[in-house]
Amino acid sequence: MGAIVNKDTKVIVQGITGHQGKFHSGEMVKFGTRVVAGTSPGKGGTELNGIPIFNTVKETLPLGPDATMIAVAAPFVMDAALEAIDAGIPTVYILTEHVPFHDTMEILYHCKRKGITLIGPNGPGITAVGECKIGIMPNHIFRKGDVAVASRSGTLTYEIVDAITRSGMGESNVIGLGGDPVVGMTFIDALKLFEADPNTKKIVLVGEIGGINEELAAEYIKEHVKKKVVAYIAGRSAPPGKRMGHAGAIVEGGRGTAESKIKAFNEAGVKVADYPADIAILLE
Amino acid sequence: MPQSRAGGFLNLYEYMGKQIFSKFGIPVPEGYVIHGPEEVRSMDKDVVVKSQILIGGRGKAGGIKFASNIDEARAAASTLLGTKIRGYSVNTLLVEEKLSIAKEYYVSISLNRTERKPLVMASVAGGVEIESVDPKKIATRIIDPLTGYSDYVGRELTGQLGLVPEEASQFRNFLKRLYEVFEAEDCELVEINPLVVTSSGKMVAADAKVVIDTDSLFKHTEYNVTDPEKTTLELEAQGKGYSFVEMDGDIGVIANGAGLTMATLDALTLHRGKPRNFLDLGGTDSVDTVVNAFELVMKANPKVILVNIFGGVTKCDTVATGITTAKTRLSIGKPIVVRLSGVREVEGREILQKDGIQAFSQMMPAIEAVVKAAGVN
Numbered sequence: 001m002g003a004i005v006n007k008d009t010k011v012i013v014q015g016i017t018g019h020q021g022k023f024h025s026g027e028m029v030k031f032g033t034r035v036v037a038g039t040s041p042g043k044g045g046t047e048l049n050g051i052p053i054f055n056t057v058k059e060t061l062p063l064g065p066d067a068t069m070i071a072v073a074a075p076f077v078m079d080a081a082l083e084a085i086d087a088g089i090p091t092v093y094i095l096t097e098h099v100p101f102h103d104t105m106e107i108l109y110h111c112k113r114k115g116i117t118l119i120g121p122n123g124p125g126i127t128a129v130g131e132c133k134i135g136i137m138p139n140h141i142f143r144k145g146d147v148a149v150a151s152r153s154g155t156l157t158y159e160i161v162d163a164i165t166r167s168g169m170g171e172s173n174v175i176g177l178g179g180d181p182v183v184g185m186t187f188i189d190a191l192k193l194f195e196a197d198p199n200t201k202k203i204v205l206v207g208e209i210g211g212i213n214e215e216l217a218a219e220y221i222k223e224h225v226k227k228k229v230v231a232y233i234a235g236r237s238a239p240p241g242k243r244m245g246h247a248g249a250i251v252e253g254g255r256g257t258a259e260s261k262i263k264a265f266n267e268a269g270v271k272v273a274d275y276p277a278d279i280a281i282l283l284e
Numbered sequence: 285m286p287q288s289r290a291g292g293f294l295n296l297y298e299y300m301g302k303q304i305f306s307k308f309g310i311p312v313p314e315g316y317v318i319h320g321p322e323e324v325r326s327m328d329k330d331v332v333v334k335s336q337i338l339i340g341g342r343g344k345a346g347g348i349k350f351a352s353n354i355d356e357a358r359a360a361a362s363t364l365l366g367t368k369i370r371g372y373s374v375n376t377l378l379v380e381e382k383l384s385i386a387k388e389y390y391v392s393i394s395l396n397r398t399e400r401k402p403l404v405m406a407s408v409a410g411g412v413e414i415e416s417v418d419p420k421k422i423a424t425r426i427i428d429p430l431t432g433y434s435d436y437v438g439r440e441l442t443g444q445l446g447l448v449p450e451e452a453s454q455f456r457n458f459l460k461r462l463y464e465v466f467e468a469e470d471c472e473l474v475e476i477n478p479l480v481v482t483s484s485g486k487m488v489a490a491d492a493k494v495v496i497d498t499d500s501l502f503k504h505t506e507y508n509v510t511d512p513e514k515t516t517l518e519l520e521a522q523g524k525g526y527s528f529v530e531m532d533g534d535i536g537v538i539a540n541g542a543g544l545t546m547a548t549l550d551a552l553t554l555h556r557g558k559p560r561n562f563l564d565l566g567g568t569d570s571v572d573t574v575v576n577a578f579e580l581v582m583k584a585n586p587k588v589i590l591v592n593i594f595g596g597v598t599k600c601d602t603v604a605t606g607i608t609t610a611k612t613r614l615s616i617g618k619p620i621v622v623r624l625s626g627v628r629e630v631e632g633r634e635i636l637q638k639d640g641i642q643a644f645s646q647m648m649p650a651i652e653a654v655v656k657a658a659g660v661n
Contacts, residue, residue, distance in 0.1 A: 153543025
């Protein structure tokens with residue numbers, strides 16, 4: 001069983017007729033995800049690759065959705081998220097990039113109020129290998145195994161998962177937390193899930209410059225995590241004051257540096273790889 | 285204004301911040317904006333002439349001048365306009381009444397990334413950079429988004445600061461309205477430093493720092509400010525929708541995904557290679573996106589170019605076709621080293637090998653090859 005989602009998880013896609021929604025809902029079905037419905041205002045009653053489309057989330061509730069992927073454009077994310085939260089969908093994942101962080105703060109607050117898990121925005125989603133994929137991670141990189149991965153980036157996660165798979169190991173759960181300054185699930189949330197997950201033996205954290213969530217994760221590991229944890233930190237060569245692609249990836253006033261994160265991890269007994277593929281070596 | 289794919293934050297000029305403050309009922313000094321000395325108006329009190337540039341410590345850098353009559357004010361304007369202060373051109377001035385300062389306080393509201401909530405900071409030690417103030421003299425308060433700002437938060441803070449009643453009520457009014465600005469304008473930071481208490485006991489926002497989340501600009505189309513810290517090439521890239529950062533090395537870099545691009549720069553640096561740039565191709569399946577990326581990188585005039593792709597949505601054969609197209613169209617004679625892994629990687633590498641371009645399936649051999657091609661020993 002996956003740590004958040006599993007083979008029984010029923011998923012809806014909000015914005016299923018958009019560019020992202022259309023392509024990735026198809027890929028999710030190929031992965032084996034139970035995509036039970038999609039929404040697209042005005043297109044209710046039609047279907048896409050056999051997936052029924054509704055105008056509203058409320059109309060999908062008889063199908064019993066457990067999770068939603070929100071793939072609408074940034075100006076519409078707030079409304080889509082509130083619709084999902086109001087409907088009480090237990091897991092809300094936002095794929096969209098460029099969501100104003102004030103909107104995310106508000107969405108996050110409403111999720112907390114109703115006990116809803118928020119993943120993202122601006123991350124590749126969540127995969128329980130062999131069971132369920134919600135999001136945009138490439139299907140071909142996984143192999144079922146006991147390594148869980150939580151990451152602030154997309155492609156770099158694939159690079160590292162691919163290295164784990166090529167080394168002969170495999171993954172249990174892979175979670176993309178998102179590259180924004182404010183996101184729902186954090187490293188500590190992921191660590192709690194992974195530590196409790198019987199299918200996970202080892203944990204990989206993929207961090208980057210900006211904020212202090214890696215430092216907080218390191219503190220948490222010292223006290224609460226018995227499983228082996230290794231890490232990679234991107235951005236050690238990034239010039240200060242420059243935003244490196246992700247809105248959250250910036251060293252400001254000497255805070256959020258790679259050095260500080262690597263030091264915190266080392267002090268918590270977490271080995272930090274110099275290169276992404278070296279994660280596989282540290283796991284052995 | 286073209287929106288950068290990188291997301292980010294937009295610093296507003298002081299005069300723009302003060303216009304917003306005024307709109308929300310925060311007292312600011314009487315003043316007006318000029319672009320030429322002839323626009324200075326007649327005056328019955330002393331004024332301060334302030335360069336509108338986005339740097340801290342403008343006063344010390346010579347960007348602020350005082351005048352007690354119109355001739356002095358015009359002279360100050362003439363001196364300041366057209367000059368460069370720490371590399372930034374002065375094109376706009378704010379002419380304001382000179383305040384009679386009794387005390388200088390500090391107040392700000394910012395995003396606290398750890399709590400993922402707004403953070404209020406207040407201090408009676410204003411007028412200097414807040415980082416240099418003894419933390420014991422700073423009162424801080426995380427705001428719960430459920431309740432938002434309410435007067436009890438202000439009472440807690442003014443109590444901690446030990447303000448006298450007549451100052452405390454004015455300060456709470458500032459806090460309340462500043463929080464309204466923070467929320468309504470999608471700010472990452474609103475800061476008043478100094479918040480002046482005049483000799484007649486009135487509180488006035490003597491400066492205004494307002495930083496807006498660029499991802500919110502679809503709600504705030506009125507802001508049209510070019511980030512002065514971006515280079516010409518960075519601005520061009522932003523207009524074309526690329527996340528692009530110039531660096532001072534000689535290895536041009538194109539990769540996909542912000543994390544992988546950062547990891548590529550890091551790996552080059554650990555191999556004593558010097559990256560010329562950060563360029564995130566993003567998720568694309570378009571040949572033109574690749575060609576346009578090469579055009580940008582070529583303008584940065586690197587010695588060699590490294591392309592590092594982990595294919596998913598981005599197909600390796602599309603990238604390969606983009607690379608060969610760019611090589612021909614832009615007549616690139618410089619060495620290009622490519623790493624293609626993931627969706628359609630074999631097809632991609634074949635396309636490149638036919639064109640004599642070095643293509644690897646893994647990242648580290650590509651890093652080693654490009655560093656060697658750049659002449660690093």
